[in-house]
Amino acid sequence: MSHILVADDEEILRMLIVDTLEDLGHDIEEAEDGGEALQKLQEQSFDLVVLDYMMPERTGLEVLQSLPDQIKEDTLIIMLTAKAQDADREAALQAGARYFVAKPFSPGELETLVKDVL
């Protein structure tokens, strides 16, 4: 059982991700925006983070850029992005993101990815 943070401002999408990952038997923490995500990442240690790119307060990218390197090394970061643009991906990769899942995403795909990486 892994400790996972799900950060997305859309409640419904968050529910979808949480349900999917809970079914895998993981312990899930939720964050409603970038600020909350950053706060939780600094307070707790997570095995995996599902981070939405477009969020109020702080974007996913900004959250990553504000995180200490140590945390980024210890945590697997999956970025959810609706903007499947290379430049955004490049910046996210630079900032420490490992995997990308494009919206609209398939819960099955996410499930497979999480299973694979953990």
Place this chain on the structure above:
Amino acid sequence: MRFRPQTKSIRSEFLWKSAVYVLGIIILGTLVTLFILNNQQDHAENQDYLLEKAEAAEDVEQSLQQLFYHVRAYYSFQNQTDLQNINQDIRELETALNTYQDLDLAPEEESFAESLDTFMDTYENTNLPEAIAFVEADDYEGLRTYANQGTNQQIDSLIEEASDLREAVFTNLQEEYDTAMSESNRNIVLAMGLGLLVFLTMLLGSQRLLSRLVVPIEELTAASDELTKGNAVKVAAASRDDEIGALARSFETMSTTMRENEEELQAQNEELQAQQEMLEDALDQTEKEKNKIDRYSQLNQTMSTKLDKEAFLTSIFRYVNELYPNDRSILYLLEENDYRAMGLTKQGIAQWKEADKSSWITRLKEEAHIHVTREATPEEKGIADGAVQAHDYYTAVKDANGTIFALFACTRFGYPYTEEDMEEIESLMSHIALGLERSVVYEEITRARKLSQDILDNVNEAIQFVDDDGAMLQNNDAMEELLTYENTAEAVPAEEWMGEMLHRAEEEQALEAFYRAMLEQETKETLSQQFELKDGSRVITVYGTAVYNDDERVGTVFVYRDMTREHELDKMKSELVSTVSHELRTPLSSVLGFTELLLTKELKPERQKRYLSTIHKEAKRLTNLINDFLDLQRMEAGSQPYQMEDLSMDAVAMDVIYQFKNEQKHRLSFVDQSYAAKVEGDRERLYQVLTNLVSNAVKFSPEGGEVTIHFSNSGSDLLVAVEDEGLGIPPEAKDSLFNKFQRIDNSDRRNIGGTGLGLAICREIVERHGGRIWVESETGQGSTFFFRLPLKHQQQARTVTTPEGYPKGASVVIVEDDTSLALLLSEELRSHGFRVIHHLNPEHAYRDIVRTVPAAVVVDLMLGEATDGWDLIQRLKEEQTTNDIPIIISSALDRSDEKVQKYGIEQYLTKPYPPQDLSAALLKSIQESRGTEKGAILFPDHQ
């Protein structure tokens, strides 16, 4: 001046005479002086001698007297001392006598001296010893006798004689003095006479000298006066041999020379005069020539510079007439029927214009000119006497092909045209032909240039043409506007315009590189560069094209296209695409995700239901989004049809309120304070606006609270406000709130949802109706969205007065779901100055009534709610603050005798009834309730 040497010199004569004269005076003076001195010497010597002799005589006399004094004393007193004195006296007498005798004596004096000498000898040797002897003998008698014998007498006579002599000497001395005095006087006279002589002589000499000098000088003065008068002069003194003569001769020579010179000068003068006259003639001629040349050169100047045809014709015609004076002339352009005339009457010109000129043209094709000499007509002759010849001269102006296109005709009266004149005029005509041709070409060029400039200026794009060096040679108005340049005829150097452009461009380096590339590289391609102005006002694309003329590059054309709108549209489009894709992706993700979960997983029924309802909600959201988006696109594209009609906005507001009547958390009311609410608009669209605003107000006040639609009038507009007590809007978000997809993203609002297009749609609709929409808000204090719409008729604000006794703005609450009735009541009440508050929910109405305590309440008994009209009435009657408020029951389908009894209701009406009856009853009730019947409940009468 030459002097003739003079043989007699005045100077030497003067010197010589002066010398003789001075010498004479010296000699004469010396002689006189010597004579006077000598005379004076003689007298002095004489006087000295006489004085000496007188003194000697006196000595003798005194010695003699002393002797005898002592003798007598001795005789008397026989004193030895006296005797000694006697002896001493004798010695003294002897000395005196000797002194006297040594002097040059007169004969009587000689004799006296001798007698005295004799006596003395006797006396000393004889008489005295005898006497002494007597004395010694004391024989006085004898002595006396002896003495008286004669000695004494002798002595006395001697004394007497001596005295006489002395007297005589003094007399001589006196005489001598007198003589000396008289001679001295004579000497003075002599000296004076000499002085006078000298003075007279000098006077004479001076007079002579003057007469010798002054006279000739006067003569010369007179002569020079004569000379001045121009007369010949002869000076008498010229014959003299002295200096004056020399002067006079010189003067004569001089005057002669002068006269000669003068004559010579006069002669020369006359010659000069003659030469001057000749020169003046020549000068006159030259002046004339010069004027002619000047005019020729002006003519040439005109022909080379006056490119305007009209001006050219006018000035060349003037010059021709100035150069070859004509009495009449006309230059006539055949094709244009244009002319320049001089000395011709209107009739003359008309006659000429109408005349058939073909014969002239035919002749002038063959001949260079036609010259006619004829008798002048009386009119042409004017005041001249006798016969006058008129000279007509015709010539043609031919173009390069020899075609005649203008005629020149001129006339002189009594002054023929010389061959030279005619030749020159002809040659001038060929100049005129050239000039005219050129001005025609110039006009065409100018027209063409103006046309192309006009075309350029009417192009929206800024256009400039620069030469090889980059200097701007031509540009259009748009270019000037872009560069903010004043229009100058001169070329603008590259660094100037380019500098200005680069200075203003945001992408300075890229633009500079573009200019360089265009100006320096050989290319036939059109290149372009986009740049934005630093002030952000414009985005411009500049296109550069090299311009070639016969394969030779002559410059570059730059065209600046204002791409601001395109740029903004592009930006908006891409933003919109990204936003829309984001907005669409989220619900799509949900739908897809949950569907996938439903399909792939074994799920409990409640979870399945949750997922399905979520899918449904998201699908609906997606639909709304797409609908809103399409709506807005249609509206913005202008393809959304508007059904404009006369619309009562209060009815619309009532409908909106009705739509939200089931809303429990929020108290919705419609407060109408407008006197007019009729606008021209699309009912559905404006309903959409109000619904949007109310639904936003509900959505963004999650805690509930009042939501009020408020109507009022402002100028000729209806002002609608939708007020809530919700979250409020941060100030920075206000401006962009009405833009597409502008949701205020913060945690409070996150779950409120919405498409982000509602307010953009509202703005679009309101603006289409000629209105304006805005918001006033304070974070946490709620927001008020305003929009104003122009009223259909420019209704004047009515002066409405609240019934007597009611405060201004007193309100009436209407709880009625029959909107038409509610509106009718509202209209009536507002016309009486009441503020009308509409409620649909009895519960909300009750709270509002308790809070505001209105002037009256209108209630519909059939509200179809949990709390019906009766409940509301009952609660109001139970409440202390509200039981006095008159209540009017607007409709009573359910007539209940029990209730009638309970509340003391006298009568009521059932629908349908004329609404105005209700209004009248309402007003009556309100007014009556001021008096006794407080808190009456009124049923409208059904009869």
